[in-house]
Amino acid sequence: MEATEAAQTAQDTATGGADPAPEPAPAPVDAPRRRTGRTVALIAVAAVLGIVGGTAVGYGIQAQREPTALPALNQPDLVHPAKPLPGGQEPEPLSMAQDRGLKTEGDLRKLLPAKPAGAKKAEWLPDDGWLSVAAYADSFERPSEAFDYLLRSDVRRIAATGWRTGRYKTTEINLVQFRGGGGLSASEHADYQRRYLTDDSGYGNPIKGSAEGRTYLMPVHREEGYLDSYQARAIFHRGDVMVEIFVTDTKKISQKEITSLAERQLERL
Template structure:
């Protein structure tokens, strides 16, 4: 019945028609950014650009400002001199001169006190090749290409000890590296030192090494090879009927390296 009231006194809830879909409540559209903010930002950008252009234009129209005068109007420079009889390679290349470019024999260790000097000076390259290589002809051809620059040597005898120091200088550092490597590779063989030797303290093993012969028939021998720049230090040390102290050879090599 129409307008029928339940006994409890509350009105009936009208039935929901399933054919009618639920419609969601409308959402509020986002608020658009105000035009005032955009106008202010654009004005700032245009103002900065206009100010920069105006500054350049004003500066361009101004006359150039003269720089203040130098405290010394004319600098005194040494006058170039023509070569004469006193001109040397050292005076021409003073800024690039190294002590190893001078007299190499002056860098050799002096003969110890009480020792007998056996000789000092430069060794001809042919004599050097004969003393070092099994095939001197091939070595001499290699020298002719300009790899070795010169060889300085000194030697002395003190009691039962005989020592010889050679400074082998190459025209390029690569030549010194190859020579030292080639000489060091065969030293551990049985026909030579017969052991791996020891490194010279203060330098890496590839830059300085000492070998004392493992076997000796009468005369004991030792050798030191070290490299500094384009120079290879080669020390031959012998002692008659006595055991060589490894420390003595190392000390000799270190003193020679300090002079280079």
């Protein structure tokens, strides 16, 4: 008992005889968080001033130094004539075998095959052989999305030809040329189309002479009240040109026919 009273007397002496401070009440759950104090702001300002001051001192020291001479801009291994070469000594221009772009830089329509004897020109294609981007996009399932995609892909031009053989059989060939640069290349566009076809007709058959080219025999399409519809397709690219070939008929189309068309077009490119 005496020890307890002594402890209480000592506590009163330390607190000046006042009652001890009450425990702080717990903050409510919805209490707003305190904003970052001035200490952090001052530290940030001091750091910025230190960086600026150090940079200024560094520039001052550098400005007082003598400029360092740059090395001579000579390239002894670079051979270039100071003036045009005399007549007869100019280098021979690259052949088409060495520069594949020479073929596709001209009239792209000339690289399309001629329609077979007896076939009628496709009435659904323009007479001048040039297909607009809008008309090409209209053949996709979602034309507006396809149009936007083609513009972003940096399409340069589209040459097209086609013909009708008999009453129902049609053939169409499109040469879709890209500018390159930052847009999608012809190989990527061809790859996207092949992925779509693979879902419906397997992996296709390779085209001889083409690294990634394939031909496809699509499953027959049947609809009540209509004749059966068969389609064969070929997708490949050469340089900056992507090639699409469509053959549609009410009868089965042979693998030999679509392969022959693809190989002929590939040779022309």
